[in-house]
Amino acid sequence: MLPHHPSIDALPGTFSSENFHLICDVLASGDADLMFIIQTYGYPPMWTRANTFETLVHIILEQQVSLASALAALNKLREKTTEISPERVLLLTDEELRSCYFSRQKTAYVRSLAEAIVKGQLNLASAEELPDAELRAMLNRLKGIGNWTIDVYLMFVLQRPDIFPVGDLAAVNALKQLKKLPKDTSREELLGIASKWQPYRTVATMILWHYYLSLRVKK
Known part of the structure; x- marks a missing residue:
């Protein structure tokens, strides 16, 4: 069981290394599939790159x-x-x-x-x-x-917190596998599922990428 955390509305509007795990926990507390990823594979890296x-x-x-x-x-x-x-x-x-x-x-x-x-x-x-x-x-x-x-x-x-890259095959395939969705699930349906992770769809996507990469390592 995750410890009690504030609601997602009470969190700051950005994410950083200081609050990244807390946001992961709050997202997982509202989505059993994300909780499964974290409990099975641990927290995802907080991927960052320089603005160059x-x-x-x-x-x-x-x-x-x-x-x-x-x-x-x-x-x-x-x-x-x-x-x-x-x-x-x-x-x-x-x-x-x-x-x-x-x-x-x-x-x-x-x-x-x-x-x-x-x-x-x-x-x-x-x-x-x-x-x-x-x-x-x-x-x-x-x-x-x-x-x-x-x-x-x-x-x-830029660490913008609320992006779901619906054109990213790894994120989309991880979501379909995680939620047991049909291969022909529409873009609109995927965006509808991801909308439940607002305003932290970026962090939820990093959890999905972590799941995708962890499954590939296991094979």
């Missing part, structure tokens, strides 16, 4: 490939540039980026991002102050940056 150009490049590289493949490309780019900055990336030729395992599409996406930062169209420090919807609209205008990339940026980098 390199981090956004890393997230772009993670689009539709394995995490290991994305990291290999990022490490190759780091070897090539020493420091992954917009200015240094823009000096590289397409061939040099291809040697870092960049596809043609991701080369275009990263160049577009680098140009937006160099031209002052995107300021990552200022982005921290923007509401979710305004920041999403701004990032969506950049080539190759869609809702999944923005969701990961909001969750990992």
Whole structure:
């Protein structure tokens, strides 16, 4: 049994390393399936990343490939540039980026991002102050940056507490398996289930990812 905790409405509007486990506990106290994950596999990591150009490049590289493949490309780019900055990336030729395992599409996406930062169209420090919807609209205008990339940026980098990345296959598949849902469960139904975890859908998603990764380790 979990100890008594305040209701979710009584918690602060953000999450941090200080209150992350408490929020996990409160979510689990209202959802037996989340409680099962925590009791079986422990608390999830509180995944975080720095608010840098390199981090956004890393997230772009993670689009539709394995995490290991994305990291290999990022490490190759780091070897090539020493420091992954917009200015240094823009000096590289397409061939040099291809040697870092960049596809043609991701080369275009990263160049577009680098140009937006160099031209002052995107300021990552200022982005921290923007509401979710305004920041999403701004990032969506950049080539190759869609809702999944923005969701990961909001969750990992800015620690925005109430994001459910419905386009993330790991989170969605974990939710379907956990709740014993049909494979063809609609996006609307998934969002409806996730709405019960408001205003901490980000933390609930981290519990789902933890479940997904723990099951893969067991196999």
